[in-house]
Amino acid sequence: MSLPINPPPRMLMGPGPIDADPRVLRAMSAALVGQYDPAMTAYMNETMALYRTVFATENEQTFLVDGTSRAGIEAALVSLLEPGDRVLVPVFGRFGHLLTEIAERCRAEVHTVEVPWGEVVPAELVEEAIVRVRPKVLATVQGDTSTTMCQPLAAFGEIARRHDVLLYVDTTASLGGNELLTDAWHLDVVTAGLQKCLGGPSGSAPITIGPRAVEVIEARRHIEAGIADAGDAADTPRGSRIASNYLDLAQIMAYWGPRRLNHHTEATTMLWGARECARILVEEGIPQAIERHRLHGEAMLAGVRGLGLEVFGDVAHKMTNVVAVHIPDGVVGDRVRTAMLEDFGIEIGTSFGPLHGKVWRIGTMGYNARTDAVLTTLACLEQVLRAEGASVTAGGGVGAAREVYAS
């Protein structure tokens, strides 16, 4: 006999997922309505408007792709890239590699510019590669959680526009906690997810698509057999058919647009959740939410340093909402993570690739970008580290964080 769902109480202080805001979970327990119910249409339109504010854009095409953040990334790349198209990917961590992998599956010709983990990519390097490669798309991550770095994007946008290249950005890790100005920075397609600074569960991928990208995607719109109506007859695709039905942004735009053309069955419960995430953020104010992430991120940074730990990477370019901490010599990283979880119910993150076993990643994002969450995590980490034989400054973590809050 299985028991009802009753997960252990946890505080998720890793790089995501984080604890969902209770208001989001309550919204997700609301009843369902039909796909074409006017109430549903109204909620979908409100959700589009809310995410325009979150993405700082006027883009009409701003909606949700059903699926985790990766569904948004794949939808963007498979809808923009035709086989043989050239794409340039600046790689500064794990998620840059993910973009290259997805672009390869789109059968694009993939070029990269790479920098060591812990750094961001200089704009000159990207411009030089654009001139050399002449790509159709520049595809980048804003915040790469694997390294905690936050790539400055304004210069990328200016360069992409000047060379007539489309710019795609994955902002899953950074949106809501770090500045992101879709229109002002000339970003053509931006995608995200809920489970980082937006304070929701994973499973919905907000996306915004600017006019230049809409044109490219619309040119590839092939009508699905059996659902064409009179209005469709005039559409003559000029590009090759998008290699995914589920993630075909031409169809998904028509589905969210005024004609509400049938595509998938909306994941209504995720829509309720995604709408509430954006509503909470807009209610707080985007600049205020970013400032809150900056404050608690700074307190956590000061706190781990106050314990005598060292921080990984170029701190000047660190995302506000996550810090990578060197595991001290002689300490086994996973033993500390296990003790944090088992003794205190707190989850902190491990790392991938070149950083595996070398750093922990501690997040302060979304619902958990709070004073009590920061102070509790630091107090418990001190206890666990001491028990594992590390030399830590007594009270140094909480003390340094409190100084940040006091100033």
Ligand SMILES: *Cc1c(COP(=O)(O)O)cnc(C)c1O
């Ligand atoms: C966390 C994260 C994702 C997560 O993708 P999922 O499909 O939701 O697991 C994607 N991109 C970046 C940059 C991330 O940090």
